[in-house]
Amino acid sequence: MSAAEAEADLSDDERAGLELVRETGGVHQSDFWKELDVSSRKGSRIAEKLADLELINREDAVYNGHNTYYLEPTAADLDFSLLMAGDLLSPFIGEEEIDPNSDAFTQWLMNLAYEEY
Numbered sequence: 125m126s127a128a129e130a131e132a133d134l135s136d137d138e139r140a141g142l143e144l145v146r147e148t149g150g151v152h153q154s155d156f157w158k159e160l161d162v163s164s165r166k167g168s169r170i171a172e173k174l175a176d177l178e179l180i181n182r183e184d185a186v187y188n189g190h191n192t193y194y195l196e197p198t199a200a201d202l203d204f205s206l207l208m209a210g211d212l213l214s215p216f217i218g219e220e221e222i223d224p225n226s227d228a229f230t231q232w233l234m235n236l237a238y239e240e241y
Contacts, residue, residue: 144160
């Protein structure tokens with residue numbers, strides 16, 4: 125089953141949970157169910173289903189001194205195109221010191237400016 129097919133079969137609460145994870149970029153499960161205004165049991169079931177469908181990643185975590193899970197979007201949900209200008213990756217990725225006057229940044233900006241959408 126594709127991700128699109130899996131998403132089409134989600135309940136309203138599951139869809140809201142998926143959107144919450146995507147919008148926040150990641151949330152602890154102990155906050156997830158509170159944000160959705162559902163019980164912790166229902167929140168756990170929603171998170172498990174989304175993880176089983178590979179729509180989110182669910183990793184063990186400790187938060188505020190309690191064991192929980194950290195829920196984050198799968199890599200397929202992330203939009204890396206914003207880092208690209210043509211075939212050039214932003215020169216600031218992985219750099220510790222940013223130099224906005226560098227030739228690499230200038231070239232990246234020029235590619236971005238002339239890119240056709």
